Amino acid sequence: MVTIMEEQNPYENILQDFDLLKRLIVGIGEVADITGVAQRKIRYWEEKGIIHSLKGGESSTRRYDYLNIKKIILIQELLEEGFTLDAAARKIGERMKKLHTVFTQLADQSKEE
Amino acid sequence: MVTIMEEQNPYENILQDFDLLKRLIVGIGEVADITGVAQRKIRYWEEKGIIHSLKGGESSTRRYDYLNIKKIILIQELLEEGFTLDAAARKIGERMKKLHTVFTQLADQSKEE
DNA sequence: CGTCATTTGTAATATTTTTACAAAATAGGC
């Protein structure tokens, strides 16, 4: 059970940011900096179909959205635990679905306000 | 007073993301896409000292953090309302300070978990 | 050792960003 004073609830102030987070599509250099995973490695994971970038659009360089950045971080963690790449990707599947649902919901919700 | 069942509180699931949000430092192209403000315009605002990028570090290109992206969006909104650039920057000062406090607090908090 | 998965290296090419100039467009005072 969590109890929060309404006036002091910081989440409300921040809800709107999920819309911004949803729009944050960033290049591979930034993703490498943010996640600590080498660019070359990210490209390899993408070749294997585990990560997906948005190349089709206006840009001809790779762009990653929030959920793919998140995925890169999660996979990195599982690799450090000893999983293979494929196993890590499989293990993450369920969790990514949940994240996707919660995230999309929050982002849309915050957009309306 | 607000009381939330722990299992149903979506904010808790997402709290950790503020640490990620804090690390999201992105290039000018992405910022232009995200905010809808032209690159050239962002550079001008930076020349005037209203926006700040992180150039001193490892990168020699402009990188913007979350709060500066936020600032760009807010200023854009005020300009559309008819404020001058300087007036918009002044008006936003107080709000940015609050955002900075809440944001830093949340990000640090989420990092500890 | 052999094999497959994974990571890393790199040269040539393409894309993006920066800088430093300058010129438009816009707004407000007189």
Add this chain to the structure above:
DNA sequence: GCCTATTTTGTAAAAATATTACAAATGACG
């Protein structure tokens, strides 16, 4: 309207970053 300061936009050349397509190195495991 004209003047002036602010703000936006354009652009060419140089610098920085990213892509592709090769290949080699490393690691895990039977």
